Amino acid sequence: MTSTTTEAPSVPSLFGGPVAVWADGATKVYGSGETAVQALDDVTITLPAGRFTAVMGPSGSGKSTLMHCMAGLDSLTRGRIVVGDVDLSRLNDRQLTQLRRDRLGFVFQAFNLLPMLTAEENITLPLRLAGRRPDRNWFDTVIDTVGLRNRLKHRPSELSGGQQQRVAVARALVARPQVIFADEPTGNLDSRSGGEVLEFLRRAVDEMGQTIVMVTHDPIAAGYADAAVFLADGRIVDLMDQPSAPRVLDRLKSMEA
Numbered sequence: 001m002t003s004t005t006t007e008a009p010s011v012p013s014l015f016g017g018p019v020a021v022w023a024d025g026a027t028k029v030y031g032s033g034e035t036a037v038q039a040l041d042d043v044t045i046t047l048p049a050g051r052f053t054a055v056m057g058p059s060g061s062g063k064s065t066l067m068h069c070m071a072g073l074d075s076l077t078r079g080r081i082v083v084g085d086v087d088l089s090r091l092n093d094r095q096l097t098q099l100r101r102d103r104l105g106f107v108f109q110a111f112n113l114l115p116m117l118t119a120e121e122n123i124t125l126p127l128r129l130a131g132r133r134p135d136r137n138w139f140d141t142v143i144d145t146v147g148l149r150n151r152l153k154h155r156p157s158e159l160s161g162g163q164q165q166r167v168a169v170a171r172a173l174v175a176r177p178q179v180i181f182a183d184e185p186t187g188n189l190d191s192r193s194g195g196e197v198l199e200f201l202r203r204a205v206d207e208m209g210q211t212i213v214m215v216t217h218d219p220i221a222a223g224y225a226d227a228a229v230f231l232a233d234g235r236i237v238d239l240m241d242q243p244s245a246p247r248v249l250d251r252l253k254s255m256e257a
Helices: 063-070 093-103 119-129 136-146 161-174 191-208 245-256
Strands: 019-030 037-048 052-056 078-083 104-108 179-183 212-215 227-232 235-241
Touching: 019 063, 037 063, 037 078, 037 235, 052 063, 052 191, 052 245, 063 078, 063 179, 063 212, 093 104, 104 161, 119 136, 119 161, 136 161, 136 191, 161 191, 179 191, 191 212, 227 245, 235 245
Parallel strands: 052 212, 052 227, 104 179, 179 212
Antiparallel strands: 019 037, 019 078, 227 235
C-alpha cells in the first residue's frame, strides 16, 4: 500500500504521543457554481492514537463529512488525510477498500447487521471476507468486554437495540483496526442502552488501547471521550480536553447563540 513519509504538521493536537489520523488543509465542496456548498473549509488537525475523540457541532457543521473523509468513505476537494503513515489521496479505489477493510473499523447508527447471520457470524464476517481467521483469544476478550457471551447464537431480531449495537462494536474491535470511526453510535438507542455502548467504547480505549473517533450531537456521549473537537461552518472552532456533559452543552449553546 502506498505510504507517505511526511510527518504530521505542527497543528492543533489533542494530546502528545503518536498520531492516528490527521487532516491537512481538508476542504470539501459539494456541487459547483452558485449551488456549491463548502462542507469543510481548510481543516487541519491531528487526532491521537489510543484515545477517544468526539467530533461535535450543529447540524451542517461538517462533522460527519470530516469523519467520512478521514475514514476514506468520501474524498476531499483539496488537502489530504493521512491514516497512520498512509496518505489517502494517493490510493486508488481498490487500495482504499483494502485500507478500510484491514485497518479501520466502523460503527454506525443503523447497526448494519445481516439478519440471517448470528451475532457471532456478524462479528467475524469482515475477517472472513478478508480471508482471515479470528484470533480466538482476542475474540474471547472482545466478547467478554462487550458482554455478549450468552448472545452469540442469537440473530439480530432476537436482540435488543443495545445488544445489536454491541455486536456492531465487537465486529469493529475484533479485527484490531488502527482506528474505529463511530457515527452517532447511540442515535437509535434509549439512554440506558446508549450508556452501555458508550461504556464499552470507553473500555475499548482504556483496556485495549483502541483509537476511537466518534461523531455525536449528544453532550452526554461526548462526556465519555478524552477530548472533543467542535466544528461550525466547516471549520474547527474549539478543542476541549476532558469534556463533561455540562461543559459540552454550554459550548454548543454558545455556538448556537
